[in-house]
Amino acid sequence: MIDATELTLLKNALDKLAEGYSELPEFSTEFDAGAVADVLQEVATRMHDNFPYYHPQYAGQMLKPPHPIARIAYAMSLWVNPNNHALDGGRASSAMEKECVIELGKMFGWDAPLGHLTGGGTMANLEALWVAGRLHPGKRIVASEQSHYTHSRISDVLGLPFSPVAVTGDGRMDVDALKVLLRDGDIGTVVATIGNTGLGGVDPLTELIALQSEYDFRIHADAAYGGYFGLAGNLRADTRAAYDSLAAVDSIVIDPHKHGLQPYGCGCILFKDPSVGQLYKHGSPYTYFSSAELHLGEISLECSRPGASAVALWATQRLLPLVRDGDFAAMLDDCLHAARHFHEKLRGSRNFVPLMEPELDIVVYAVDAPDSRSASERARAVFANAAEHDLHLAMIELPVQLVQRYAPGIKVNSETITCLRSVLMKPEHLGWLDRIVEILERCAAGNP
Ligand SMILES: *Cc1c(COP(=O)(O)O)cnc(C)c1O
Numbered sequence: 001m002i003d004a005t006e007l008t009l010l011k012n013a014l015d016k017l018a019e020g021y022s023e024l025p026e027f028s029t030e031f032d033a034g035a036v037a038d039v040l041q042e043v044a045t046r047m048h049d050n051f052p053y054y055h056p057q058y059a060g061q062m063l064k065p066p067h068p069i070a071r072i073a074y075a076m077s078l079w080v081n082p083n084n085h086a087l088d089g090g091r092a093s094s095a096m097e098k099e100c101v102i103e104l105g106k107m108f109g110w111d112a113p114l115g116h117l118t119g120g121g122t123m124a125n126l127e128a129l130w131v132a133g134r135l136h137p138g139k140r141i142v143a144s145e146q147s148h149y150t151h152s153r154i155s156d157v158l159g160l161p162f163s164p165v166a167v168t169g170d171g172r173m174d175v176d177a178l179k180v181l182l183r184d185g186d187i188g189t190v191v192a193t194i195g196n197t198g199l200g201g202v203d204p205l206t207e208l209i210a211l212q213s214e215y216d217f218r219i220h221a222d223a224a225y226g227g228y229f230g231l232a233g234n235l236r237a238d239t240r241a242a243y244d245s246l247a248a249v250d251s252i253v254i255d256p257h258k259h260g261l262q263p264y265g266c267g268c269i270l271f272k273d274p275s276v277g278q279l280y281k282h283g284s285p286y287t288y289f290s291s292a293e294l295h296l297g298e299i300s301l302e303c304s305r306p307g308a309s310a311v312a313l314w315a316t317q318r319l320l321p322l323v324r325d326g327d328f329a330a331m332l333d334d335c336l337h338a339a340r341h342f343h344e345k346l347r348g349s350r351n352f353v354p355l356m357e358p359e360l361d362i363v364v365y366a367v368d369a370p371d372s373r374s375a376s377e378r379a380r381a382v383f384a385n386a387a388e389h390d391l392h393l394a395m396i397e398l399p400v401q402l403v404q405r406y407a408p409g410i411k412v413n414s415e416t417i418t419c420l421r422s423v424l425m426k427p428e429h430l431g432w433l434d435r436i437v438e439i440l441e442r443c444a445a446g447n448p
Contacts, residue, residue, distance in 0.1 A: 001054070006068050013076045051392045056432040057439075059422040060394035062197070062225065066312070067261035073315035074263055074308045082307025084117070086297040093307030094296055096314035104254060105270050107230060107322045109247030114277050115270035116296045117256075117309055121224030122150050124253040124269035126157070127301055128220045131251065131271065132189040133160045134279050136218065139188025142181055144173035144203060146196040148222060161186070169405045170356045171201035175208070182215045189218040192249065194242065195226015198396050198421070199355075200339075200362030202226060205242040205249070219249040224267065226360050227254030231322060231329040234336055239359050247272075256313050259332070259425060261320070266309045334427035335361035342424060345437045351444035352420075353407045355398075361424045364396055367444060371411035372400050376418035378444070383420060385443040391436060394421040 052058050054065035066074075082090030084097055097117055105113035118124040129141055129151070140161045143151040147164075155162035166177040173192070181187060192203040208219055223246070229235065230243035246252060252270045256262040271277075277299045297303065320328040339358035346354040346365050354365040367382055369375035383393050396419050403417045404410060422436075429436075 003068070006072060009068075010072045010075055013072060014079060017076060017079060051387075052390075056426055056428040057390050057436070058392045059424060059429060059432075059436055060392045062258055062423045062425060064259065064261070064425045066263045067316055067320070069319050070262050070312040070316045074312035077308040077311040080307075082311075084296055084305045084307045084310055085300075085303045087295050089304075090307035090310075093310045097296060097307075097310035100310060100313045100317055101268065101270065103317050103322055104256075104268055107228075108252055108270070110270065110272055112274060113270040113272055114274035114299060115268060116300050117305065117313070118267040118269055118300070119265055119302060119305070120257060120267040121148070121222070121253055121255040122154070122267070123302060124224070124255075124267040125150055125220075125222060126154050127269045128222075128251040128253055128271075129154050129158055129160065129189065129191075130301065131276050131279055132218050132220060133158050135276075136188025140181075140186045141189050141191065142178065142187055143191035143222070144193055144196070146171045146198055146201060147191055147193045148197050148224070151191055151222070160188075167201070167402075169402065170359070171196060171199035171402070172359075173203040173208070175204060175211075178208070179211070182211065182217070187215070187217050189220055192219055192221045192242075194221050194223035194246070195229065195360050197225055198362075198398075199364055200226070200358055200360035200423075201356070202239050202242045202359050204238070206245050209245055209248050218251075221246055221249045221252045224253050224255040225258050227252065228259045228322075228328075229332055229336075229360055231324050231326075232332040232336055233324065233329060234333050236359060256316075260313070261316050261328075262309065262313055265306055266313060331427040332361075334430050335425055338424040338427075338430040338433060339363050341430065342422065342433055342437070345433060349437070349441065349444075351441060355403065355406045355419065362421065363424065364398070364419050364421045366403050366407055366410075366417060366419045368407075369410070372403070372414045372417045375403075375407075375410060376414065376416075379418045379420050381446075382440065382443045385446075386439060389439050389443065391439040391443075394423065395419065396421040 053063040082093040084090045084094050087094055101115045140163060141155045142163045142165050145164045145167050152162045166174045168174045190208055192205050192208055194202050250272055255267045257264045257266040280299050339361040342363050343354045343358050346352045351368055352365045353368055366375050367378040369378050383395055386393055397416045398419055400412050400415055400417050
């Protein structure tokens with residue numbers, strides 16, 4: 001799990017960091033190393049009560065280990081512990097944050113977006129919808145039924161009306177259903193989910209953009225999960241078209257702590273039009289005395305923010321630039337391959353019924369059964385059984401009509417069906433599929 005090399009790299013980085021402060025008089029922090037060691041042993045033991053998220057046999061929720069460089073850079077920066085709220089609190093890390101944001105913007109085709117890192121996708125989406133509400137006061141926010149539940153809740157927090165838009169059989173926003181809502185005329189913002197959390201579906205962005213010639217609305221792209229996949233080389237043509245048109249939207253959210261190899265606490269909001277920065281105007285008397293330059297604390301709803309997140313992201317983007325055909329893009333390609341391969345293997349199974357072809361790297365599959373209620377029971381049994389055998393999956397509750405498209409023979413005696421879900425976001429998953437499928441089949445057969 002831990003590699004001694006990582007500790008050496010951290011020590012060497014810390015020594016280099018210390019050189020920058022060597023002029024100061026010596027001082028050291030006293031602590032009782034013995035007591036600390038005892039507590040740490042206790043903590044490590046308590047941490048056993050986690051699933052092994054870093055391991056390829058964890059094929060469940062959206063969990064991916066940070067890259068070693070992110071872990072090391074983050075840890076190293078804690079000895080300074082910068083605060084990117086204001087330049088007084090983190091000059092170097094604020095500069096790194098701005099550079100990271102520019103690189104992320106470039107990935108979407110924007111040269112000079114306004115943006116910053118956030119605690120995660122939720123805070124980033126909150127800022128996007130807050131700006132949307134300021135620009136279209138009182139107007140409705142809409143997002144697909146498979147969009148993240150955060151959008152309806154954030155709309156509630158902001159006091160904005162919200163409506164879900166139906167999805168088609170592949171889990172993407174149904175454009176005809178959206179048109180019906182648009183005719184009512186009170187829609188200010190359409191949220192396009194670029195990689196929905198449940199199924200990995202990408203909303204048909206080009207069609208949404210086309211509707212802007214008829215109706216006046218903003219588009220916010222929630223690419224918290226899927227944002228990086230524009231770098232991949234093997235997207236389906238319609239998915240590719242959605243990514244290629246991202247530059248036309250008004251705001252984008254991406255989570256470096258999902259597919260960007262970062263520890264938790266790293267989301268990002270980007271606005272195409274930097275003039276929305278004036279909406280953030282406030283009159284803090286406490287901060288901002290060290291620079292006349294507009295800085296991150298002036299364009300963020302969160303105040304104190306970890307400079308460590310920016311340091312870790314900067315180091316990662318330096319090592320693995322956000323370019324097509326690079327090493328980072330190759331990892332995304334491996335994830336896409338793994339998902340397609342897994343889907344194909346499940347199609348050949350008598351125990352499982354894979355649903356839609358994975359658009360990104362999320363595979364959803366029902367367990368074969370004569371009726372919908374027993375399919376749910378079997379899915380829960382396989383889930384529990386697999387965990388006993390160190391294969392960790394996730395579950396998703398889906399409307400029965402959606403599952404029926406892929407399992408037409410199933411008798412309906414419930415409104416929803418519990419399905420299994422595997423987010424194959426580690427490139428290593430590709431090499432572990434045979435083993436994963438083998439465990440799955442044994443668990444489904446009931447005699448593992
Ligand atoms: C994860 C996710 C969110 C929420 O982001 P957090 O980082 O968990 O706060 C929002 N939208 C989508 C599409 C997501 O996948």
